[in-house]
Amino acid sequence: MKKKAFSKFALLLAIVLTFGAVATACSKSSNNSNGSASGTPSQSGEAQSSGGASAAPVNLKVWHPLNPNAQAVVQSLSDVEMVQEWEKKTNVKFKFEHPTGTSADAQQQFGVMIASGEYPDVIIWNMGNFQGGPAKLFQDGTIIKLNELIDQHAPNLKKILDENPLIAKQIKSDNGDIYVFPNLKVGDHGKYKTFSGQMIRKDWLDELGLAMPETIDEWENVLRTIKEKKGIFPYTSEKTTLLGSKDSMDFLGAYGIGKDFYLDGSKVLYGPQQPAFKDYLTRMQQWYKDGLIDPDYASNDNSAKEAKMTSGKAAATFGYIGGSLGAWLPALQESNPSAMLAGVQYPVLNKGDEPRFTETGWDYSNTGALISSTNKNPAETVKALDYLFSEEGAMLKNFGIEGKTYTLVDGQPKYTDLIMANPDKLPIGQAMGKHFIANYPFPGPDDDRYNDQYYALDAQKEAVKVFAQFAGNAASVLIPPIAMTPDEASEYAKIMTDVNTYREEVVTKIIMGSSQIDSFDKALEQFKKMGIDRAIEIQQAAFDRFQQR
Structure with missing residues (x-):
C-alpha cells in the first residue's frame, strides 16, 4: 500500500517538475524574443528589468564630480529631470555621490575612496584622472571587465563599436579588454570635436x-x-x-x-x-x-x-x-x-x-562609466547605461523631455524657451544643467544639434566654423x-x-x-x-x- 502511494506521489512530482521546466523554457524563450535581451538593439532603447515590470528598482550608487553648470542649479544629478526619466525607463534608482571642492579635491577624495576598499557601484569620471587608468583599477580588483556584459546586455553600444572600429580601438585596452561605458562623438550628429x-x-x-x-x-x-x-x-x-x-x-x-x-x-x-x-x-x-x-x-x-x-x-x-x-x-x-x-x-x-x-579631441572623450567589483547588479547596470546609447536615450540625454525642454521642428530637436529664454534668467548652460546632461562629458553619445543652439550668439556660430576649419x-x-x-x-x-x-x-x-x-x-x-x-x-x-x- 505504501509502495503504491509512493509511486503515485513520484508520478505527480514528475509531472510538476516537467511542467515547471516547460514553463521556465517558455519564459526564457519569451524573454529572448525581446530585442534588448537577444543582442539586437532595442528600437525604443528601453532597458528591461530582469524581474519584469513589477520588480522593485535596482539601486545603484554612482560617484561622479558634479559639473559647475549643474552645481549652480541642483544639489545632485538625482534632481535633474533627465536622470529621473532615465530611472523610469530602466527601472534603476541612482544615488549620486558628488565629491566636493576643486578638481584636485575630487582627485584626493577619489584616492581615499579607492584606498578604503568601499566602492560605489559606478564611477563616472575622466580616465586620465587616476594613475594607470582603468587597467590599473582592474588589476587591483576595483572594477570589472565589460566585454561579455556588453555582448549580452548592451546592444546599442555594441552596434556602435561593431560599426566603428576606430572608436572600438580607442576604448579598448591593449589586450582587447573594455572597462568603460564611454562618452562619444559618433555619427552624423557627432562631428564637432573642436570647441x-x-x-x-x-x-x-x-x-x-x-x-x-x-x-x-x-x-x-x-x-x-x-x-x-x-x-x-x-x-x-x-x-x-x-x-x-x-x-x-x-x-x-x-x-x-x-x-x-x-x-x-x-x-x-x-x-x-x-x-x-x-x-x-x-x-x-x-x-x-x-x-x-x-x-x-x-x-x-x-x-x-x-x-x-x-x-x-x-x-x-x-x-x-x-x-x-x-x-x-x-x-x-x-x-x-x-x-x-x-x-x-x-x-x-x-x-x-x-x-x-589644434585643440581637437578624439571620438572618445576619455570620460565614461566604470562598474565596480562590488556591484551586485552588473547586468542591470549595463542595460541602464546602454539605454543612453539608444536613439531614445541619446535624445533624452542631450535634449531632455520632449514638449518641455525641446520640441521637434521638421524632425530636428529645438530647445524651448525654458532653456533658451529661461524664466529664472538662468544662463543657457545652467538651464541645460538643471534639466538634462548635454554640455559636459557623460556616458552616451553627444549630439552636435545641442551645440547649434547652445551657441546662441552669431559670434559663437562663426567661431565654430573658424576653429573646425583645420581640425x-x-x-x-x-x-x-x-x-x-x-x-x-x-x-x-x-x-x-x-x-x-x-x-x-x-x-x-x-x-x-x-x-x-x-x-x-x-x-x-x-x-x-x-x-x-x-x-x-x-x-x-x-x-x-x-x-x-
Missing part, C-alpha cells in the same frame, strides 16, 4: 584697420598696434594654461611642434626638445618685454583673465566657445554695445600654412587614447611630475626675462637626468601597442 581657440576684440581690429591675424608676424603687428592705440597689455592668459607649459593654449603650435608629446609620422616626439621651441621662447620673451603680454599672466586665475577681457583691459586670449565667448561678449556689450569678440584661426608661422596643432589636420600629430601598463604609468607619472614642474619654472623665467634663452639648454640636460627619454620610450611603446589593437 576652443584664440579670441580677439574684432571691433578693435575693424576700428584700427587690421585683418584677423593668421601668422605669428601678423599677430605681433596686431598686438603692437592695439597696445599703442589702446594703451593696454593686449594678450592675457592664466596660470592653468601657463605659456610654454604642457597645458599652454597659445602660439606654440605655430612653430610646428606640440606643447607636450606628439606624433611625427609614427614617431613620438617631445615638443620642448625640438629646436623650434627656443624660437617660440625667443618670440614670447620679446613680446613680454615689449608689453604685448599681460605681466600678470602667470598668476591670473580664470576670474582675473575674464575680468580683463570683459573690461577692455585685454584684447585677446584663449577661450571656449560656450563658457568663454558666450559669457564674455554679453558682459562686454552691457557697457559697450558695439564691442565684438571673434574666434581666430589657429596660428601658423608662414602665410598659407595650415594649422595642425582634421590634428589627426596626424595628436596621440590617440593610448593605455600604459600600470608599471609604465607609475614610472611615467614620476618622471613627468618632476619634468613639468621644472619646465614651468624655467620657461616662465625665460619669458619674463629673468633668465636668458640659452639657459634652456641646461634645462634640456636636466630633462634627460629626470628621465625624459624614458618617458618618450613609454609613450612610444603605448602608441605602438595602440596601433596593433
